[in-house]
Amino acid sequence: MISIKNLHANVEDKNILKGLNLEIKPGEVHAIMGPNGAGKSTLGNVLAGRDGYEVTDGSVTLNGKDILEMEPEERAREGLFLAFQYPVEIPGVSNLEFLKASVDAVRAHQGKPALDSVQFLKLAREKCKAVNLDQSFLKRGVNEGFSGGEKKRNELMQMMLLEPSLCILDETDSGLDIDALQVVAEGVNAMRDANRSFIVVTHYQRLLDYIVPDYVHVLANGRIVKSGGKELALELEEKGYGWLESADNGA
Numbered sequence: 001m002i003s004i005k006n007l008h009a010n011v012e013d014k015n016i017l018k019g020l021n022l023e024i025k026p027g028e029v030h031a032i033m034g035p036n037g038a039g040k041s042t043l044g045n046v047l048a049g050r051d052g053y054e055v056t057d058g059s060v061t062l063n064g065k066d067i068l069e070m071e072p073e074e075r076a077r078e079g080l081f082l083a084f085q086y087p088v089e090i091p092g093v094s095n096l097e098f099l100k101a102s103v104d105a106v107r108a109h110q111g112k113p114a115l116d117s118v119q120f121l122k123l124a125r126e127k128c129k130a131v132n133l134d135q136s137f138l139k140r141g142v143n144e145g146f147s148g149g150e151k152k153r154n155e156l157m158q159m160m161l162l163e164p165s166l167c168i169l170d171e172t173d174s175g176l177d178i179d180a181l182q183v184v185a186e187g188v189n190a191m192r193d194a195n196r197s198f199i200v201v202t203h204y205q206r207l208l209d210y211i212v213p214d215y216v217h218v219l220a221n222g223r224i225v226k227s228g229g230k231e232l233a234l235e236l237e238e239k240g241y242g243w244l245e246s247a248d249n250g251a
C-alpha cells in the first residue's frame, strides 16, 4: 500500500523528519503515537503534499507510484486522504457542493462518470445518517460555524464518500467528547476492509480501545523509534515516552 523509506523533511528550513521508515500493507491499521512536536502532523502533511513541507531525502510510494512529485490533488485521486487535525472553513461554498466536487474529481480519475445531483444527494444523506450529522449540514458553508465534533464527523463523512485507499487521521480524538469519539470510531471501523489502510495519529491510548490497530509505532525526534502491537499503546500510557526518547539520543 504505502512504503516510506528514509524520509527526511524540513519545515521552514528546520529538519523535522530525520529518516523515517514505515511500510503499510493493504487492510492494516497503524497507530502513530509520540511526544508533542515529534513530527507526527508533519508526516501527515508531507504525505498529503501540503505547502511548506520540503522533502530533502527518501521516498514514498503509494500503490507502487512515487507520490512525492505529485500535487496534493493528484495524491487524493490516487487514494490518499488526510483528515482531522485542523479542518478548514470554506465560507460561501456549500458543504454538499464541496463534497460533490471532491467525489467527482476522484471518480473522474478512476474513469467513472460523475454522479448526478439527485444520486449524490441521496448518498450524502445516507452518510450524514451514518455519522450522526443532521442533513442541514449539507446546505451550510463548509465547516462554517461547525463545532469541533461536527467538523470531524463532517470530515469522516467526506472520507466515507471518497472511499480512499489510505486514510490518515491526525488526532481524531482531540476535542471530541466520548460520544463523538465513538461515532468517529464506528465510522472508521465500518470502513476497514482488506484493501484500505489507515494511519491513526493519536496522543492517547483511549482512541485505540475503539479503533484497534494492527501495529503501534512511536515517532520521536523525526523517526520511528519503536514499533509493536496494540499492547505497546498500553505500555506507553503507563511509562510515557521518556524512556524511548533517551534511548534514541545520540543514535
Ligand code: ADP
Binding pocket: 011, 012, 016, 034, 035, 036, 037, 038, 039, 040, 041, 042, 043, 052
Ligand atoms: P506533532 O504533530 O508530533 O506534535 P508536528 O509535526 O506538528 O509535531 O511539529 C513538529 C515540529 O515542527 C515542531 O517543532 C513544530 O513546531 C514544527 N513545525 C510544524 N509545522 C510548522 C510550521 N508550519 N512552521 C514552523 N514550524 C513548524
Ligand code: MG
Binding pocket: 036, 037, 041
Ligand atoms: Mg502536536
Ligand code: MG
Binding pocket: 040, 041, 042, 085, 171
Ligand atoms: Mg500533531
